[in-house]
Amino acid sequence: MKLFLRLFALILIISTNTYSQVFDWEWQNPKPTGADHNFALILSPSDYMLFGNGGAVSRSSNGGEAWMTLYIDSLSRNINAASFPTATTGYVAGTSGMIMKTTDGGLTWNYQVSNTTQTIWGIFFLNADTGFATSGGGGLLKTYDGGNTWTAGSYGTVTNYCIYFLNSSTGFLGSSSATTGRLVKTTDGGTSWTDISSLLTGNSGTVRSITFVNANTGFVSTSSGLIYKTTDAGLSWTQVFTIGSTTTIIYNLAFGDPQNGLAATTLGRVVRTTDGGATWSLVQLTTAKGLYSVAALGTGAVAAGDAGTIYTTADYGATFVKRTNAPSQEQLQRASFPSATTGYVVGGSISTGNSFGDVLKTTDGGATWVKTSFTSSTRVYSVCFLTEQLGYVGVEGPTGLHKTTDGGATWTALNTGTGVSTSIIYDIDMTESGVGYAAYSSGHIAKTTNGGDTWTALPAGWSGAACYDIFIVNPSVIYALGPGGRISKSVDGGATFGQLPSLGTTTLYSMHFFSPDTGFVVGSSGKILRTTDGGGTFSEITSPVTTTIYVVRFLNRQTGWFGASGGDVYYTLDGGATWIKSKIRIGSSQSTRDIQFKDGILWLIGTDGMIMRGYADPLIPVELTSFTAAVDGKDVILKWTTGTETNNLRFDIERADGNRGNWRHIGSVDGRGNSVTPQAYNFVDANIAAGSYSYRLKQVDYDGSFTYSKTLNVEAEIPAEFSLGNNYPNPFNPSTVIKYSLPMINDQKSPIKVTLKVFDILGRDVATLVNGEQEPGSYQVEFNTSGINTPGYGSGVYYYQLRAEVSSGGGSFVSTKKMLLVK
Known part of the structure; x- marks a missing residue:
């Protein structure tokens, strides 16, 4: 019976809730997620939890070694804080007044009415029923019935960040107000509060974290880089650490036991004590990303923060292990996929200044990414690959355009003779004929007709202002755009560019044209504009956002996508007349900088190293419910079933040798067209030699559009x-x-x-x-x-x-x- 009870408890601890959806997104970089982790909890030596942007809840059942991320808020709001008064009862709080509760250890979550629309920054429960929450606008919420009802109160008028209660009477609140108090105290259960900020000698910052290790000993951290300690239940406080900068935030404090504690701060650093907080030392981890939260229990701890960063320790913080898998957590600018398996993404430093560039490569559809040999002292801004081997990347200056013919193993600098040393190459667009264009921040366009051997510098149709995007409609018609509503057009194959009528003060970032006459441009303040007369006039489309739209791409004339700042990603199914918010959950801190399609797959590229993979068609027409492979002697038997089918013409079967990605068509099976009942299929790849093989299905619709299944790997041997x-x-x-x-x-x-x-x-x-x-x-x-x-x-x-x-x-x-x- 004891064994059963322990196992049942473990099931409750390591289970979380998710919401099923047809359209599924996959974080490919960073892994397990690129969402910011804002709060950490350790419920047991094995059960770790992280809460973050986009409603993300990351959970580990083995002490932080492996993680799974799920999303509990259907509105994708950021989670800023969490509190578990018992092993099964917990609460989370975040933006727009969000409060959610679980009573089964995180298996399921239910919404609560908080009676506020302010961002909630802190939440603390004394027990399963009595809790408090702090928010912007001086908000202070209380509940005495497990959150069934929340009473809205206030202390001050600015943001209250954190709250902690020693018992039902005595509590502390951390605020940003220098007027009403940055540290205040209650002795009557929160009915009244007293400003005790003067006890924090030398502090000029917001109190961001409050924790106690016992009834008398506690600590606070501030946004001015200070840590204070009390040994008399808050009657007096002593400064025990300064980070040396009054603008450096120490976000969070946690103690594994009364002697060993950690604090999370900026630039990938933790602050550590091993003597009960008497002295502290600054520890630099192998990252420059900000750490927003830390949790500790016994010898184990987890520190997490910006761009999905996760570190764990099993020795009180003496050593840390990075648990995030990410060749880059910097800003990624552009992507190019010459095939569904091979792709390139470029970007570079932002958290450490513009000091290096990244060119990342995948050969397995984005499942893994590695840095190529390319090196740069500034960010890489643009990329264009014509084949898996032949491609170009752009950095800065007349010699900032580089070419590879061996898949990024080696690079050759090309001299375009365009711009000056600081002129950024924002876009590259090359064609198989050898004609190509590069857009510069100096307001110039470089053109080549021989694959980059020689170049001609041209004005973009204006002077001085940057050129952000180029679109080749056909060999004769090319468009270019930039800030200040600037858009220009060439009708002579790029020999000259003439500026079109101004589109006002909007900074234009991206465009997509279906023909010389019809296309879309997008830009700042959520602007979406459409032309049907070759740019002579543009009509504004009603936009669902006011954020900056950085990229627009169309799969076909009806289906298109745009990506913006503030975590906004939308799609259209009616040619851009209306736009629908995607169910992607990336949080408001993410910006999408590029969208790329290949063979029915879509990739989103953006800030904090974001690479996400989904389907180019948001309405997947065929629901593939199973796909299996088995070796029978020298035959490989493929079987698959569908739950529903819409306009399903056929399945093409493709095979690749080993992991080389050299996919080839080996057969086809007719689809059932339209069906709402399960359908079964099979295919035999007969008489194959012993070895490793990969198989996938290419589902083709009547209109020629298609999507790929997951890949199955087979070892052909007995x-x-x-x-x-x-x-x-x-x-x-x-x-x-x-x-x-x-x-x-x-x-x-x-x-x-x-x-x-x-x-x-x-x-x-x-x-x-x-x-x-x-x-x-x-x-x-x-x-x-x-x-x-x-x-x-x-x-x-x-x-x-x-x-x-x-x-x-x-x-x-x-x-x-x-x-x-x-x-």
């Missing part, structure tokens, strides 16, 4: 023994892949009776994935949870069991393994 592999990914939502192997018995391909089932923790049969005879070989099966309707089914631990029996009397094999579903 296994030597029975085996059941670990499912991947794990934890998972909504699907995971299980691999298993069946050997030949006595050198005979005797049929093997195979069952592969999934059970819940109570031993109930949840799903049967395989039930029948199979030949020896290697198999993999996808377990997709989206279609399971078992009562009580949800997040938690599940078991999958492989049972194999040789019909010729060769014995049996049984293996069971555990997996974790996090919904």
Whole structure:
């Protein structure tokens, strides 16, 4: 019974809630997410939680080694604070008055009415029922019934950042007000407050964090880089640390025990004490990103912050391990995908000044990214690849345009003779014929007709102001645009550019043209403009945003996307007449700088190293519910099913050797057109040689549009023994892949009776994935949870069991393994 109770508690701790949606986004950089982590909690030595922008909740069930990120707020608001008074009851709070509550350890979250629209910065619960929250505008909220009702009060008129109660009577509040007090105290449960800011000698900043290690000993940190300590329950305070700058914020404090504590601050640094806060030392981590939060329990701690940064320690902060996977967390400007597997993204330093550039490359569709050999002393602003090997990147100056012919292994500087040393190359647009253009901040355009061997400098149609974007409609018609409503056009193949009528004071950043006459331009203040007469006139489209729109791209004449600052990403399905907010959850601090399409896939590129992958068509026409591959001797058998189909013409089957990404078409299977019932398909890739192969499906609609499935990897050989592999990914939502192997018995391909089932923790049969005879070989099966309707089914631990029996009397094999579903 004790074992069962502990396991059940673990299920509650490591499970979180998500919201299912047809259109799915994937963070490819940083991983597990690029959302800012604003608050950290450790609920047990193994259960770590981070709360951040876009409603992100990142969770680890193994002490911070591996993380899964889910999103609990349908409005994608930022979470600024959290409080768990018990192991199962917790609260989060954030922008626009958001408060949410869980009573099952984070399995599900419910909204509460906060009675404020202000941003809530702090939340603290004494127990499951009694809690307080602080907000902008001097807001101070109280509840005595677990948040069923919140009473709106106030202290001061500016932002109250944090709150902490020692008991039901005594509490402390941290504020930004020099008038009503930066540190105030209550002794009557929050009915009245007294300014005790004078006890913080030398402080001129906002109190950002308050914590106590026992009834008497506590600490506060401030935005002026100071830490204070009390040993008499707040009657007096002593300054114990200064970071040396009155403008450096110490965001958060946490203690693993009374002696060992950590504080999170700017530029990738933590402040550490090992003597109960008497002395502190500054520790530099391997990042320059700001750390906004820290949590500690015993020897373990997690520090997290800007751009998805996560570090953990298991020795009180003596050493830290970076848990974020990100070749870049700087601003990324542009992307180019010559194929669905190979792509390049460029950008560079912003948090450390404009001092270096990045050129990132993927050869697996963005699953992994690495830096190429390219080096620069400034940010890389533009990129254009014609093939996987041939491409160009732009930095600054007449020799700031570089060319590679070997996929970024080596680079050659090209002299365009355009601009001066500080002239930024904002855009590059090359064609297979060798004609290309580069846009400069000096108001010039460089043109080549031989792939970059020689260049001619041209005025962009105006002088002085930058040229941000170039669009080649056809060999004769080219458009260019820039700030101050400037847009120009060439009708003679780029020999000359003439400025079109001004579009006012709007800074224009991006455009997309369907023909010489029809196109869109976008820019600052949410402006979207359309022309149907070649730029003679533009009409303004009603925009859903007022933020700066940096990029617009169209998949076809009806379906298009734009990306903006403030986390705004929208799409249109009616040619730009109306725009719909995407369900992407990146938070308000992110800006999308580029959007690229390839073979039905969409990539978003932006600030803080953001690379996100989704589908170019926001309405996925075919719901693929399973896709499996199995080796049968020298044959690979592919099977897949669909839940629904709309305008499904066919499936093209593609195969690649190993991981080289050299995809080729090996066959097609007709689709069912339109269907609302499940449909099953199969395809046999016959008589293949032993080796490693990858397979994918290309689903093609009647109009020629298409999307790709996930990739399955297959080892074409006969296994030597029975085996059941670990499912991947794990934890998972909504699907995971299980691999298993069946050997030949006595050198005979005797049929093997195979069952592969999934059970819940109570031993109930949840799903049967395989039930029948199979030949020896290697198999993999996808377990997709989206279609399971078992009562009580949800997040938690599940078991999958492989049972194999040789019909010729060769014995049996049984293996069971555990997996974790996090919904």
